[in-house]
Amino acid sequence: MRFSRYFIKTLRDAPGDAETVSHRLLLRAGMVQQVAAGIFNYMPIGWRSISKIKGIIREEMNRAGAMEVNMPVVQPRELWEQSGRADTFIPPLATFVDRRERNMVLAPTHEETVTMMAKGGLSSYRDLPFTLYQIQTKFRDEPRPRAGLLRVREFEMKDAYSFDADQAGLDRSFQAMVEAYKRIFSRCGLRVVMVDADSGAIGGKASNEFILLADSGEDTVLICDRCGYAANVEKAQFKKPALLPEIPLTVAKFATPGVKTIEQLAAFARVPASKTIKAVFYAVEGQVHIICIRGDLDVNEIKLRNVLGGAEPKLATHEEVLKAGLVAGSASPVGLPGFTVVADDSLRLGNNFISGANEEGQHLSNVNFPRDFEAEVVADIATAKAGDGCPNCDGRLTAYRGIEVGHVFKLGSVYSQKMGALFSDEGGAQKPALMGCYGIGVGRLLAGAIEANHDDKGMVLPRAIAPFEVYLAGLNLEDANVKAAADKLYDDLQVAGIEVLYDDRDEAPGVKFNDADLTGLPVRVVVSKRALQSGSVEIKHRSGAGRGELKPVGEAVAAIKAVLGE
């Protein structure tokens, strides 16, 4: 492709409202254009990258035996009433009324239609297993789209759905998708880790996220570099250090003037934070609950939600705390009936704790659980952090930031049951198919790749997802010799099957170098009067510093292939 004929306009300055690196670079390189919050146009150079990613996904899905289908973006709301998600989906479904006054929805995902599709082709266990997938537009009216393509409302997603006769089959289908995902991300040249994840409101047993490690990511994952344990912080477990056992002593009240926080309390009492009990107040369905955890740990709201059976806990407001009669800074469940108490299991790993006395400026020493108070639930509700012990080995956990680019989980029979995707088993009994679902956000993957691969000049794209492989810059094209050499190299590269963007514009060299850096194509080739004097062209990998290597014109194609990594 000749730059002069390509529909592309690069920007020296990014629009002021783009702050995230990938957003700025996508705009500056002319890859996307914002239409509305979280809704984008994709221009030719951006769409090429998207298409490459989709191509890789498609190949690996097919390799894994999945079959491509297509399902509608616009769907009748009735279908969502059947699945029970019409009013529960978060964010709420985007809806409209068609001219026949039918309530329609814009699909945020496709479990309903794929289950319907499966139902049509499923009657016997002999029909199973099968996996269907599509690469399709979704619309989710996110409360807060942001950061360019990282969090959008309209987006392309690859979604796959497996159908099996039994749990062992589901496990196999799931594993096949996991392997496909690993290949996809690896082929895209990205460092993606699979982590244990919270399955969210949908429930289900196994759920894994694929996280692209990047400092700008909005997710935190914890990884043990010894055994490979990896989990989203929402889900991560860890070894809670046990304290030396002590003989339980008698509870005693003591004055702690002005002490409000665990840090102040530990300093005042001259004990480590782990010898204290932290009480946190959450409003759950309007009721204030007291959540107790050892002072050195923090509450994980996702774990808390799960032990509460899915009810959403919200940190109690100041007013709610006052109304409940709790003394913030000196609270504890000791001697305080009438509250639902949830305790972290860390309270069992020690004795003679210090806790609040429920009086301003007073605390209790030698509090022992469960001797001195009761809890409705005792469970792991603590947040893991860097440096904590790995739950599976003697290693330590390291924290990384990352971007969720894929999510797989085992749905089981939730949808097949409700929507009647049933089959007859060997004994003639009707059973719901067991489903798994597997998603990859295509645009987010591109944005994530840029977040993870850029420098201060622009993108540094992995070859597999770069829009072109070579940026060929002709520097003095008004010179007939240079033009002839550049044109010939352009032709030769195309004949060799290399995707090349040929910068044949009448622009100053600096402009071309900057656009080469900005667009992040893997290899930059410069044809210039200067290099041609020695019969050479310059070849440089985008990730390399300074000038590239001079290679004889006759060896250019081979040398370019070598730098490309062929």
Next chain:
RNA sequence: CGGGGAGUAGCGCAGCUGGUAGCGCGCAGCGUUCGGGACGCUGAGGUCCCGGGUUCGAGCCCCGGCUCCCCGACCA
């Protein structure tokens, strides 16, 4: 939904105490340049987010609304 910020040329921005809108980049033409966004001359380009109000006069003041961004909430 709560908090904060912003809408003026394609992009980045300035515009005082209200007097009829400007700079840089980009764009078009001509010329000089030609290995890191080079230079000169000429030129085109505006619903100052929208609606209402105050005023002789509003980009600027007042009222109402819309859109976008950031933080949080939220996030299958």
